[in-house]
Amino acid sequence: MARKDAPDAGKLDRLVSEARRAREEREKGYREQAMKLFPWICGRCGREFSGASLRMLTVHHKDGNHDNNPADGSNWELLCLYCHDAEHSRYLDQAGRADAVPGEQAPSATYKPFADLKALLKRKE
16 A cells, blocks of 8 residues: 555656756856856956855846846856956946936945934933
């Protein structure tokens, strides 16, 4: 008598076949292509990756267009998660300014959150 929780051989074969097909599809993706083209080093901080830490290495599209995936990898660079987040934060900061000019340094902040701290503390006394 077969156990209810034991998978049948046909179901297991289908599962393995689907997993192999999925892996082949992923390898066709731009991340897999980039991982084959470039050394496993972050293009910004220079940290090297291997083994389990490879999942922390991402593909950044230099022009911001995720549909622009030339086979030679000219629109890609490998960045670690931290540098990739910093890169996209930089774009968001620039995009938030109406007077933003690409490549120009943003003006420094002028808000002083503790300017009235002394007055606020005196009120409580």
